[in-house]
Amino acid sequence: MFSSSKSGHMLHIITTSLLGQVVSNGLTPPDPSTIENYGHLIIQALVAIVTIWATVRKALQKPEAVVRVPLEAVPGDKTGLNGGKRNGGGAE
Numbered sequence: 001m002f003s004s005s006k007s008g009h010m011l012h013i014i015t016t017s018l019l020g021q022v023v024s025n026g027l028t029p030p031d032p033s034t035i036e037n038y039g040h041l042i043i044q045a046l047v048a049i050v051t052i053w054a055t056v057r058k059a060l061q062k063p064e065a066v067v068r069v070p071l072e073a074v075p076g077d078k079t080g081l082n083g084g085k086r087n088g089g090g091a092e
Contacts, residue, residue, distance in 0.1 A: 030038075
C-alpha cells in the first residue's frame with residue numbers, strides 16, 4: 001500500500017488528498033433548488049406510473065354486460081304514465 005521510496009510517499013499523499021477533495025465535494029448537501037427539482041421529478045414520475053397503471057388496468061377490464069330492463073321496472077318519476085302527478089314526495 002505504501003511505497004518505500006520518497007517519491008512514492010509523496011505520490012500517495014497527493015493522490016489521497018485529491019481523492020479526499022473529490023469525495024468531500026461530492027458529499028456536500030445540494031442547495032434547496034436542486035432538492036426541489038428532484039422532488040418535482042419524483043412526483044412527476046409517480047404520477048406517470050399511476051396514470052399508466054390505471055390506463056392499462058382499464059384497458060384490460062372485461063366490458064360490462066348491458067342488461068335491458070323494461071321501463072315499468074325502473075323506479076322513479078314516470079310523468080307519462082300517471083298523468084304528471086307527483087309521488088307524494090312533500091307537502092303541497
